[in-house]
Amino acid sequence: MTTKLTIPTRKTVIERVKREGFQLGAVMPFHYSRALLRAFDIHPMEIWGPPHVEPMDGRQHFPEYTCQVVQKATRFLQTEQAHDIDCILIPHTCDSLQGMASVFIDFIKLPQPVFTLYHPRGRRPSDLEFLENEFRVLSQKIADFTGKTLSEERLHHEIDFEERADRLMERISTNRGEYQLTDREFYTFLRSREFLPVQDFMNLAEELPTGKADLKGPGILLSGIVPEPMDLFDHINEFGAHVIADDLACCSRRIYKAPDETDAFKRLAKQLTSMPPDPTISTPYAERFDYLIDRMKQSSSQAVIVFDVKFCEPELFYLPMFEDAMREAGWPFIYIENELTPELPEQVLNRINSFVEVLL
Numbered sequence: 001m002t003t004k005l006t007i008p009t010r011k012t013v014i015e016r017v018k019r020e021g022f023q024l025g026a027v028m029p030f031h032y033s034r035a036l037l038r039a040f041d042i043h044p045m046e047i048w049g050p051p052h053v054e055p056m057d058g059r060q061h062f063p064e065y066t067c068q069v070v071q072k073a074t075r076f077l078q079t080e081q082a083h084d085i086d087c088i089l090i091p092h093t094c095d096s097l098q099g100m101a102s103v104f105i106d107f108i109k110l111p112q113p114v115f116t117l118y119h120p121r122g123r124r125p126s127d128l129e130f131l132e133n134e135f136r137v138l139s140q141k142i143a144d145f146t147g148k149t150l151s152e153e154r155l156h157h158e159i160d161f162e163e164r165a166d167r168l169m170e171r172i173s174t175n176r177g178e179y180q181l182t183d184r185e186f187y188t189f190l191r192s193r194e195f196l197p198v199q200d201f202m203n204l205a206e207e208l209p210t211g212k213a214d215l216k217g218p219g220i221l222l223s224g225i226v227p228e229p230m231d232l233f234d235h236i237n238e239f240g241a242h243v244i245a246d247d248l249a250c251c252s253r254r255i256y257k258a259p260d261e262t263d264a265f266k267r268l269a270k271q272l273t274s275m276p277p278d279p280t281i282s283t284p285y286a287e288r289f290d291y292l293i294d295r296m297k298q299s300s301s302q303a304v305i306v307f308d309v310k311f312c313e314p315e316l317f318y319l320p321m322f323e324d325a326m327r328e329a330g331w332p333f334i335y336i337e338n339e340l341t342p343e344l345p346e347q348v349l350n351r352i353n354s355f356v357e358v359l360l
Protein backbone atom coordinates (compact mmCIF):
# COMPACT_ATOMS: atom_id res chain seq x y z
CA MET A 1 0.00 0.00 0.00
CA THR A 2 1.25 3.49 -0.77
CA THR A 3 -0.44 5.83 1.62
CA LYS A 4 -0.56 9.58 1.14
CA LEU A 5 -0.41 9.90 4.91
CA THR A 6 2.66 9.47 7.01
CA ILE A 7 1.60 7.54 10.08
CA PRO A 8 4.39 6.66 12.50
CA THR A 9 4.78 3.02 13.42
CA ARG A 10 3.86 1.74 16.87
CA LYS A 11 7.56 1.24 17.55
CA THR A 12 8.35 4.88 16.74
CA VAL A 13 5.48 6.06 18.92
CA ILE A 14 6.63 3.89 21.82
CA GLU A 15 10.18 5.23 21.59
CA ARG A 16 8.93 8.80 21.46
CA VAL A 17 6.43 8.66 24.32
CA LYS A 18 9.02 6.92 26.48
CA ARG A 19 11.53 9.68 25.70
CA GLU A 20 8.87 12.20 26.70
CA GLY A 21 8.51 10.53 30.09
CA PHE A 22 5.30 8.56 29.54
CA GLN A 23 4.83 5.02 30.70
CA LEU A 24 3.29 2.56 28.26
CA GLY A 25 -0.13 1.06 29.00
CA ALA A 26 -1.23 -1.91 26.88
CA VAL A 27 -5.01 -1.87 26.58
CA MET A 28 -7.28 -4.68 25.42
CA PRO A 29 -10.49 -3.97 23.45
CA PHE A 30 -12.24 -1.69 23.71
CA HIS A 31 -14.30 0.72 25.86
CA TYR A 32 -12.05 2.49 28.36
CA SER A 33 -10.79 6.01 29.02
CA ARG A 34 -7.63 7.08 27.22
CA ALA A 35 -7.91 10.36 29.13
CA LEU A 36 -7.64 8.73 32.55
CA LEU A 37 -4.45 6.91 31.59
CA ARG A 38 -2.89 10.01 30.08
CA ALA A 39 -3.76 12.03 33.17
CA PHE A 40 -1.22 9.75 34.90
CA ASP A 41 1.31 10.12 32.05
CA ILE A 42 0.54 6.66 30.74
CA HIS A 43 0.30 6.39 26.96
CA PRO A 44 -2.42 3.90 25.92
CA MET A 45 -1.45 1.45 23.18
CA GLU A 46 -4.25 -0.90 22.17
CA ILE A 47 -3.78 -4.59 21.40
CA TRP A 48 -6.18 -6.17 18.88
CA GLY A 49 -4.47 -9.54 18.45
CA PRO A 50 -1.90 -8.78 17.09
CA PRO A 51 -2.48 -10.89 13.92
CA HIS A 52 1.20 -11.86 13.38
CA VAL A 53 1.51 -13.56 16.78
CA GLU A 54 1.20 -17.33 17.11
CA PRO A 55 -1.44 -18.05 19.79
CA MET A 56 0.32 -21.21 21.09
CA ASP A 57 0.83 -20.41 24.74
CA GLY A 58 -2.38 -18.43 24.88
CA ARG A 59 -4.28 -21.57 23.90
CA GLN A 60 -3.14 -23.47 26.99
CA HIS A 61 -5.18 -21.28 29.29
CA PHE A 62 -8.49 -21.05 27.45
CA PRO A 63 -11.05 -23.35 25.84
CA GLU A 64 -10.55 -23.98 22.09
CA TYR A 65 -13.53 -21.74 21.34
CA THR A 66 -11.88 -18.62 22.78
CA CYS A 67 -11.38 -15.92 20.15
CA GLN A 68 -7.96 -15.24 18.70
CA VAL A 69 -7.87 -11.66 19.98
CA VAL A 70 -7.59 -13.05 23.49
CA GLN A 71 -5.41 -16.05 22.59
CA LYS A 72 -2.91 -14.01 20.60
CA ALA A 73 -2.77 -11.14 23.07
CA THR A 74 -2.18 -13.57 25.93
CA ARG A 75 0.75 -14.97 24.00
CA PHE A 76 2.03 -11.56 22.91
CA LEU A 77 2.06 -10.16 26.46
CA GLN A 78 4.43 -12.96 27.46
CA THR A 79 6.94 -12.30 24.69
CA GLU A 80 10.01 -10.08 24.66
CA GLN A 81 8.18 -7.62 22.43
CA ALA A 82 5.99 -6.74 25.40
CA HIS A 83 8.89 -5.73 27.62
CA ASP A 84 8.32 -2.03 26.96
CA ILE A 85 4.87 -2.26 28.49
CA ASP A 86 4.58 -0.84 32.01
CA CYS A 87 1.00 -1.80 32.84
CA ILE A 88 -1.99 -3.58 31.27
CA LEU A 89 -5.66 -2.64 31.25
CA ILE A 90 -8.26 -5.29 30.43
CA PRO A 91 -11.81 -3.93 30.17
CA HIS A 92 -14.62 -6.42 30.79
CA THR A 93 -15.84 -6.34 27.21
CA CYS A 94 -16.86 -10.00 27.12
CA ASP A 95 -16.43 -13.26 29.03
CA SER A 96 -13.23 -14.03 27.09
CA LEU A 97 -11.56 -10.82 28.21
CA GLN A 98 -12.78 -11.32 31.75
CA GLY A 99 -11.18 -14.79 31.58
CA MET A 100 -7.97 -13.28 30.24
CA ALA A 101 -7.82 -10.84 33.15
CA SER A 102 -8.33 -13.72 35.61
CA VAL A 103 -5.59 -15.76 33.96
CA PHE A 104 -3.12 -12.89 34.33
CA ILE A 105 -4.17 -12.00 37.84
CA ASP A 106 -4.41 -15.55 39.24
CA PHE A 107 -2.22 -17.85 37.11
CA ILE A 108 0.39 -16.27 34.86
CA LYS A 109 2.31 -13.64 36.77
CA LEU A 110 3.44 -10.92 34.42
CA PRO A 111 6.02 -8.32 35.48
CA GLN A 112 3.43 -5.58 34.83
CA PRO A 113 0.35 -4.86 36.96
CA VAL A 114 -2.97 -5.81 35.36
CA PHE A 115 -5.92 -3.46 35.86
CA THR A 116 -9.54 -4.21 35.01
CA LEU A 117 -12.55 -2.06 34.21
CA TYR A 118 -16.07 -3.45 34.47
CA HIS A 119 -18.82 -1.90 32.36
CA PRO A 120 -22.44 -1.69 33.39
CA ARG A 121 -24.77 -3.14 30.75
CA GLY A 122 -27.74 -0.91 31.59
CA ARG A 123 -28.20 2.86 31.51
CA ARG A 124 -29.95 3.51 34.85
CA PRO A 125 -28.62 6.06 37.36
CA SER A 126 -27.25 3.12 39.38
CA ASP A 127 -25.28 1.94 36.30
CA LEU A 128 -23.66 5.35 35.95
CA GLU A 129 -22.86 5.36 39.65
CA PHE A 130 -21.31 1.90 39.29
CA LEU A 131 -19.08 3.01 36.40
CA GLU A 132 -18.10 6.22 38.15
CA ASN A 133 -16.99 4.10 41.09
CA GLU A 134 -15.10 1.73 38.77
CA PHE A 135 -13.19 4.72 37.41
CA ARG A 136 -12.41 5.96 40.93
CA VAL A 137 -11.12 2.53 41.96
CA LEU A 138 -9.05 2.22 38.76
CA SER A 139 -7.67 5.72 39.27
CA GLN A 140 -6.57 4.83 42.80
CA LYS A 141 -4.86 1.66 41.60
CA ILE A 142 -3.01 3.61 38.90
CA ALA A 143 -2.07 6.27 41.44
CA ASP A 144 -0.61 3.57 43.71
CA PHE A 145 1.30 2.07 40.77
CA THR A 146 2.69 5.34 39.40
CA GLY A 147 3.14 7.09 42.74
CA LYS A 148 1.38 10.11 41.19
CA THR A 149 -1.60 12.06 42.46
CA LEU A 150 -4.39 12.61 39.98
CA SER A 151 -5.04 16.22 39.05
CA GLU A 152 -8.74 16.62 38.21
CA GLU A 153 -7.84 19.67 36.15
CA ARG A 154 -5.45 17.58 34.04
CA LEU A 155 -8.10 14.86 33.71
CA HIS A 156 -10.66 17.39 32.44
CA HIS A 157 -8.05 18.70 30.03
CA GLU A 158 -7.40 15.19 28.68
CA ILE A 159 -11.14 14.48 28.39
CA ASP A 160 -11.47 17.72 26.39
CA PHE A 161 -8.87 16.40 23.95
CA GLU A 162 -10.70 13.09 23.59
CA GLU A 163 -13.98 14.84 22.94
CA ARG A 164 -12.39 16.91 20.18
CA ALA A 165 -10.87 13.77 18.67
CA ASP A 166 -14.28 12.06 18.84
CA ARG A 167 -15.91 14.94 16.96
CA LEU A 168 -13.24 14.62 14.27
CA MET A 169 -13.78 10.85 14.06
CA GLU A 170 -17.51 11.43 13.79
CA ARG A 171 -17.19 14.00 11.02
CA ILE A 172 -14.70 11.92 9.04
CA SER A 173 -16.42 8.54 9.53
CA THR A 174 -19.77 9.85 8.37
CA ASN A 175 -18.32 11.57 5.29
CA ARG A 176 -16.22 8.82 3.71
CA GLY A 177 -16.87 10.11 0.20
CA GLU A 178 -15.13 13.42 0.93
CA TYR A 179 -11.63 12.01 1.45
CA GLN A 180 -9.33 11.10 -1.41
CA LEU A 181 -8.03 7.92 0.15
CA THR A 182 -8.47 4.26 -0.64
CA ASP A 183 -10.58 2.32 1.85
CA ARG A 184 -7.45 0.81 3.32
CA GLU A 185 -5.82 4.22 3.76
CA PHE A 186 -9.01 5.64 5.25
CA TYR A 187 -9.30 2.86 7.84
CA THR A 188 -5.56 2.85 8.51
CA PHE A 189 -6.01 6.48 9.50
CA LEU A 190 -9.08 5.82 11.69
CA ARG A 191 -7.32 2.93 13.39
CA SER A 192 -4.19 4.98 14.06
CA ARG A 193 -6.10 6.30 17.07
CA GLU A 194 -5.43 2.90 18.66
CA PHE A 195 -1.82 3.93 19.27
CA LEU A 196 -1.14 7.56 18.35
CA PRO A 197 -0.99 10.36 20.93
CA VAL A 198 -4.30 12.21 20.69
CA GLN A 199 -2.76 15.45 19.43
CA ASP A 200 -0.93 13.57 16.63
CA PHE A 201 -4.17 11.92 15.63
CA MET A 202 -5.93 15.27 15.45
CA ASN A 203 -3.09 16.81 13.41
CA LEU A 204 -3.25 13.88 11.01
CA ALA A 205 -7.01 14.33 10.68
CA GLU A 206 -6.50 17.92 9.56
CA GLU A 207 -4.01 16.78 6.90
CA LEU A 208 -6.32 14.24 5.23
CA PRO A 209 -6.62 14.91 1.49
CA THR A 210 -10.16 16.17 0.93
CA GLY A 211 -12.12 16.14 -2.32
CA LYS A 212 -14.45 13.67 -3.98
CA ALA A 213 -13.23 10.13 -3.30
CA ASP A 214 -12.80 7.74 -6.20
CA LEU A 215 -15.21 5.09 -4.91
CA LYS A 216 -16.19 2.36 -7.32
CA GLY A 217 -19.25 0.10 -7.29
CA PRO A 218 -21.73 -0.43 -4.49
CA GLY A 219 -21.09 1.01 -1.01
CA ILE A 220 -20.97 -1.47 1.85
CA LEU A 221 -21.47 -1.07 5.58
CA LEU A 222 -18.77 -3.11 7.32
CA SER A 223 -19.68 -4.42 10.77
CA GLY A 224 -17.68 -6.46 13.27
CA ILE A 225 -14.94 -6.14 15.85
CA VAL A 226 -11.76 -5.45 13.92
CA PRO A 227 -10.97 -5.56 10.16
CA GLU A 228 -7.88 -7.75 10.39
CA PRO A 229 -6.12 -8.47 8.16
CA MET A 230 -6.39 -4.98 6.64
CA ASP A 231 -6.02 -6.33 3.09
CA LEU A 232 -9.75 -7.01 3.44
CA PHE A 233 -10.24 -3.46 2.15
CA ASP A 234 -7.99 -4.01 -0.89
CA HIS A 235 -9.95 -7.12 -1.83
CA ILE A 236 -13.35 -5.45 -1.46
CA ASN A 237 -12.08 -2.67 -3.80
CA GLU A 238 -10.55 -5.20 -6.20
CA PHE A 239 -13.87 -7.08 -6.43
CA GLY A 240 -15.60 -3.83 -7.42
CA ALA A 241 -17.17 -2.43 -4.23
CA HIS A 242 -16.14 -0.03 -1.46
CA VAL A 243 -16.73 0.46 2.27
CA ILE A 244 -18.84 3.57 2.73
CA ALA A 245 -19.62 3.23 6.46
CA ASP A 246 -18.72 1.06 9.40
CA ASP A 247 -20.09 -0.45 12.56
CA LEU A 248 -16.70 -1.62 13.80
CA ALA A 249 -15.78 -1.93 17.46
CA CYS A 250 -12.36 -0.43 16.76
CA CYS A 251 -13.83 2.59 14.89
CA SER A 252 -17.34 4.06 14.94
CA ARG A 253 -18.61 2.13 17.97
CA ARG A 254 -16.21 4.24 20.03
CA ILE A 255 -17.45 7.67 19.07
CA TYR A 256 -18.71 8.94 22.41
CA LYS A 257 -20.84 11.98 23.15
CA ALA A 258 -19.62 14.99 25.13
CA PRO A 259 -21.64 15.12 28.37
CA ASP A 260 -22.12 18.40 30.20
CA GLU A 261 -20.65 17.51 33.61
CA THR A 262 -18.28 19.26 35.96
CA ASP A 263 -17.22 16.29 38.13
CA ALA A 264 -14.40 14.54 36.25
CA PHE A 265 -15.37 10.97 37.23
CA LYS A 266 -19.06 11.51 36.53
CA ARG A 267 -17.99 12.97 33.20
CA LEU A 268 -15.94 9.86 32.39
CA ALA A 269 -18.86 7.60 33.31
CA LYS A 270 -21.37 9.57 31.24
CA GLN A 271 -18.97 9.71 28.31
CA LEU A 272 -18.21 5.99 28.33
CA THR A 273 -21.90 5.05 28.42
CA SER A 274 -22.76 7.28 25.45
CA MET A 275 -21.40 5.02 22.70
CA PRO A 276 -23.56 3.99 19.74
CA PRO A 277 -25.50 0.72 20.13
CA ASP A 278 -23.09 -2.13 20.64
CA PRO A 279 -23.45 -5.89 21.29
CA THR A 280 -20.83 -5.84 24.03
CA ILE A 281 -22.98 -3.56 26.18
CA SER A 282 -26.12 -5.61 25.44
CA THR A 283 -27.97 -2.85 23.58
CA PRO A 284 -31.60 -3.94 23.05
CA TYR A 285 -32.03 -5.49 19.58
CA ALA A 286 -34.56 -2.95 18.30
CA GLU A 287 -32.40 -0.02 19.36
CA ARG A 288 -29.34 -1.42 17.64
CA PHE A 289 -31.11 -2.29 14.40
CA ASP A 290 -32.94 1.07 14.22
CA TYR A 291 -29.56 2.74 14.59
CA LEU A 292 -28.01 0.56 11.87
CA ILE A 293 -30.93 1.10 9.50
CA ASP A 294 -30.40 4.87 9.95
CA ARG A 295 -26.65 4.43 9.28
CA MET A 296 -27.41 2.43 6.13
CA LYS A 297 -29.77 5.11 4.85
CA GLN A 298 -27.65 8.10 5.84
CA SER A 299 -24.55 6.59 4.18
CA SER A 300 -26.49 5.22 1.15
CA SER A 301 -24.98 1.79 1.84
CA GLN A 302 -26.27 -0.94 -0.43
CA ALA A 303 -25.27 -4.07 1.50
CA VAL A 304 -23.87 -5.30 4.82
CA ILE A 305 -20.77 -7.37 5.44
CA VAL A 306 -20.31 -8.62 8.99
CA PHE A 307 -16.65 -9.51 9.19
CA ASP A 308 -16.24 -11.20 12.51
CA VAL A 309 -13.54 -12.65 14.68
CA LYS A 310 -14.27 -16.39 14.99
CA PHE A 311 -15.97 -17.31 18.31
CA CYS A 312 -16.83 -13.70 19.20
CA GLU A 313 -19.85 -14.38 21.41
CA PRO A 314 -21.25 -10.83 21.79
CA GLU A 315 -21.44 -10.45 18.01
CA LEU A 316 -22.93 -13.92 17.51
CA PHE A 317 -25.78 -13.23 19.95
CA TYR A 318 -27.11 -10.53 17.62
CA LEU A 319 -26.36 -12.19 14.32
CA PRO A 320 -29.67 -13.93 13.36
CA MET A 321 -31.78 -10.88 14.24
CA PHE A 322 -29.25 -8.57 12.56
CA GLU A 323 -29.52 -10.53 9.32
CA ASP A 324 -33.34 -10.58 9.51
CA ALA A 325 -33.51 -6.83 10.16
CA MET A 326 -31.26 -5.99 7.21
CA ARG A 327 -32.90 -8.42 4.78
CA GLU A 328 -36.38 -7.19 5.78
CA ALA A 329 -35.21 -3.67 5.00
CA GLY A 330 -34.06 -4.92 1.57
CA TRP A 331 -30.29 -5.02 1.98
CA PRO A 332 -28.13 -8.02 1.00
CA PHE A 333 -26.23 -9.36 4.00
CA ILE A 334 -23.30 -11.69 4.47
CA TYR A 335 -21.61 -12.98 7.60
CA ILE A 336 -17.96 -13.94 7.37
CA GLU A 337 -15.91 -15.18 10.26
CA ASN A 338 -12.17 -15.27 10.22
CA GLU A 339 -9.36 -15.96 12.61
CA LEU A 340 -6.78 -13.21 12.92
CA THR A 341 -4.74 -14.54 10.03
CA PRO A 342 -2.01 -12.38 8.47
CA GLU A 343 -3.73 -12.86 5.07
CA LEU A 344 -7.31 -13.66 4.11
CA PRO A 345 -7.85 -17.33 3.20
CA GLU A 346 -8.97 -18.15 -0.36
CA GLN A 347 -12.34 -19.42 0.87
CA VAL A 348 -13.10 -16.06 2.52
CA LEU A 349 -12.03 -14.18 -0.61
CA ASN A 350 -14.29 -16.34 -2.77
CA ARG A 351 -17.28 -15.63 -0.54
CA ILE A 352 -16.69 -11.88 -0.58
CA ASN A 353 -16.15 -11.93 -4.34
CA SER A 354 -19.41 -13.83 -4.96
CA PHE A 355 -21.29 -11.50 -2.62
CA VAL A 356 -20.02 -8.39 -4.41
CA GLU A 357 -20.74 -9.93 -7.83
CA VAL A 358 -24.44 -10.17 -7.08
CA LEU A 359 -24.47 -6.50 -6.07
CA LEU A 360 -22.97 -5.27 -9.33
Ligand code: SF4
Binding pocket: 029, 067, 068, 069, 070, 093, 094, 095, 096, 097, 225, 280, 309, 311, 312, 313, 314, 315
Ligand atom coordinates in the same frame (compact mmCIF):
# COMPACT_ATOMS: atom_id res chain seq x y z
S1 SF4 B 1 -13.34 -10.57 19.52
FE1 SF4 B 1 -15.26 -10.73 20.67
S2 SF4 B 1 -14.92 -12.40 22.12
FE2 SF4 B 1 -12.90 -11.71 21.38
S3 SF4 B 1 -12.19 -10.17 22.83
FE3 SF4 B 1 -13.27 -9.08 21.21
S4 SF4 B 1 -15.38 -8.90 21.94
FE4 SF4 B 1 -14.39 -10.48 23.18
